[in-house]
Each structure stands twice: as C-alpha cells, then as structure tokens.
Amino acid sequence: xxxxxxxxxxxxxxxxxxxxxxxxxxxxxxxxxxxxxxxxxxxxxxxxxxxxxxxxxxxxxxxxxxxxxxxxxxxxxxxxxxx
Amino acid sequence: xxxxxxxxxxxxxxxxxxxxxxxxxxxxxxxxxxxxxxxxxxxxxxxxxxxxxxxxxxxxxxxxxxxxxxxxxxxxxxxxxxxxxxxxxxxxxxxxxxxxxxxxxxxxx
Numbered sequence: 001x002x003x004x005x006x007x008x009x010x011x012x013x014x015x016x017x018x019x020x021x022x023x024x025x026x027x028x029x030x031x032x033x034x035x036x037x038x039x040x041x042x043x044x045x046x047x048x049x050x051x052x053x054x055x056x057x058x059x060x061x062x063x064x065x066x067x068x069x070x071x072x073x074x075x076x077x078x079x080x081x082x083x
Numbered sequence: 084x085x086x087x088x089x090x091x092x093x094x095x096x097x098x099x100x101x102x103x104x105x106x107x108x109x110x111x112x113x114x115x116x117x118x119x120x121x122x123x124x125x126x127x128x129x130x131x132x133x134x135x136x137x138x139x140x141x142x143x144x145x146x147x148x149x150x151x152x153x154x155x156x157x158x159x160x161x162x163x164x165x166x167x168x169x170x171x172x173x174x175x176x177x178x179x180x181x182x183x184x185x186x187x188x189x190x191x192x
Contacts, residue, residue: 043102
C-alpha cells in the first residue's frame with residue numbers, strides 16, 4: 001500500500017461517521033453531512049486514482065465534484081422553498 | 084527517499100488531517116450554521132493541498148491538470164454551496180434570510 005492509498009483509506013474511513021450522521025438528526029444537519037460527504041468522496045476518488053495509477057479515475061472525480069454540487073444545491077433550494 | 088516524495092507525503096498528510104479535522108468539527112458542533120464552518124476548509128484547503136501533491140508528483144501532465152480541475156471546481160463551488168445551505172437554514176429558522184427588526188449581526192460588537 002502506497003501513501004496515496006493510505007490517505008484514501010483514511011478519507012473513506014472518515015466518510016463512515018459522516019454518512020451515519022447524514023441519516024440522523026435535524027434536516028439541515030443532514031444536508032451539511034451530505035455536503036461534507038460529497039467533498040470527502042471527491043477527495044477519495046482523486047487519491048484512489050493516483051494510488052491505483054489510473055488516469056480514467058480522475059475523470060470520475062471531476063464528474064462527481066460537479067454532479068454532487070448540482071444535486072446538493074437542488075436539494076438545498078428545494079428545502080428552502082417548499083419545506 | 085527523495086525530496087519530491089517527502090513534499091508529496093507532507094502535502095498528503097496535511098490534506099487528510101484537515102479533512103479529518105473538518106469531519107470531527109461537523110460531528111461535534113451544535114447547530115447547522117456552526118457545522119458549515121467546518122465544511123468549507125475541507126472543500127477549499129484540502130482539495131488544493133491534495134491537488135498540489137498530485138502536481139508535485141506528476142507535474143502538469145493530464146493527471147496534474149485534472150487534479151487542478153477538481154481543486155478549482157471544489158474551490159469555487161464549495162463556498163457557493165455553503166452560502167446556499169446557510170441561507171436555507173436561516174430561512175427555515177426565521178422565515179427570511181434578512182435581519183429581523185432589532186436583531187444584530189452575530190460577531191459584531
């Protein structure tokens with residue numbers, strides 16, 4: 001295991017409590033958890049791409065960063081307007 | 084161990100430590116607005132530091148440029164999302180994001 005994969009393992013391990021946090025508690029606490037999980041997921045994909053020496057995984061990280069932003073923003077706007 | 088690998092390891096350690104610290108902060112704080120303060124450093128600083136580690140190792144080839152693209156995406160979109168979330172939380176608590184009559188801004192004396 002190289003340093004990149006070790007770093008990815010720590011970030012993925014951090015995702016677990018944040019994921020559990022996103023399933024419990026008040027509504028906006030969950031949104032914050034989702035927002036943090038999106039960032040951590042993007043970082044984990046970058047670290048895994050470098051750790052496994054695969055160029056194509058970087059594309060996944062780029063797409064995930066943009067798509068998670070759009071999804072979370074739509075979710076937040078929905079909560080603000082209709083709930 | 085070369086100087087390049089030492090720099091990469093230091094940058095990786097800093098980025099991951101900041102991500103873990105931000106996660107702990109989010110888990111420990113009491114309100115959504117307080118929690119949001121710990122999300123932005125992860126999306127801004129951690130992403131830039133990890134991208135810097137990739138660039139130090141790979142230089143400005145396809146991987147380095149894609150890592151920079153990810154960092155720039157998180158750098159600009161993260162604060163936008165944080166602001167939108169804070170605004171929505173404020174609207175949920177008070178019905179409007181603007182200051183109410185007689186209310187003072189937090190952090191101002």
